[in-house]
Amino acid sequence: MARRGVTEARADRLPVLLRATVLLVFLLVVWGGVVRLSGSGLAIPDWPLAEGKLLPKPHLHILIEYGHRFLAGLVSVCTIAIAVIVLRSPVRRARLGGLTIAALAALAIQVFLGARVVLEDLRIDRVVAHLLVAFTFFAILLHMALRVEPREPSAAPDPRARGLGVYGRVLAGAVFLQAGLGGWVSSSGAALACPDFPTCGGSWLPAMTGLVGIHYAHRLGAYTIVLLALIWILLAARVPLPARARWPVRVSGILVGVQVLLGIGNVLLRVPLPVGVAHLGTALALFGVLLTGAYELSHA
16 A cells, blocks of 8 residues: 555656656757757767766867756656656556657657767768657657646537647647758758848749758748648637637747747848757747647647
């Protein structure tokens, strides 16, 4: 009985641990942007040690890269703790077991890719894959956190809200792909291939080749997401929704606007570090808000 009581007490801490881990993953991804945009990606050329040592030299770029590794270690410990809590509880295991295994798998892949990014001198495909797996890992943990939150069942589910939930997932998928394009733009050196806005080298329809093609594909993706988000917001305005399903829709509109301004700022200001990092962080925040909105709409 005592052991069962301890297990239940740990299970009760699961929502807090999940929320904290989601926040840590968010910080980890954003800090990864600091590493990349500050040119610190190869400050520590080996892995898992730092130039053969456990503690690195006190150099700015080295500390930036080491901070990313430290956050990754915290996320790993928290994820393992979540897995222990879930898998030891029959009730939690029945509801979250599959997602927990998926989170552990995503974490393992992410650690492997993180090592390859360093050991293979920041290959573009590895950098982009590393970013997309991070977004996937974030989505899995966020979904777990949403599933353990207490909620009152809807007495009369609105089919229009369920449809909006599906639309929200599609929109989140578009943001996911756009993030991958953004990682490609940043890691390939295409960020300033179009040095002006709204035109690209003075052209409204530049040739979609080389670095210009990579950059402009990202712009076209941004225009598509703005249009899809506006449609989602307008459709949601016509459906009566509870507050927990309504706020993500509204916040997503704000984040899309902020993201557009940050994207323009990256071009016109020549990718200053704070703007570039904010652009990545806003993308992940938008992705999370859209997933939250889709989940809440599906349960409205």
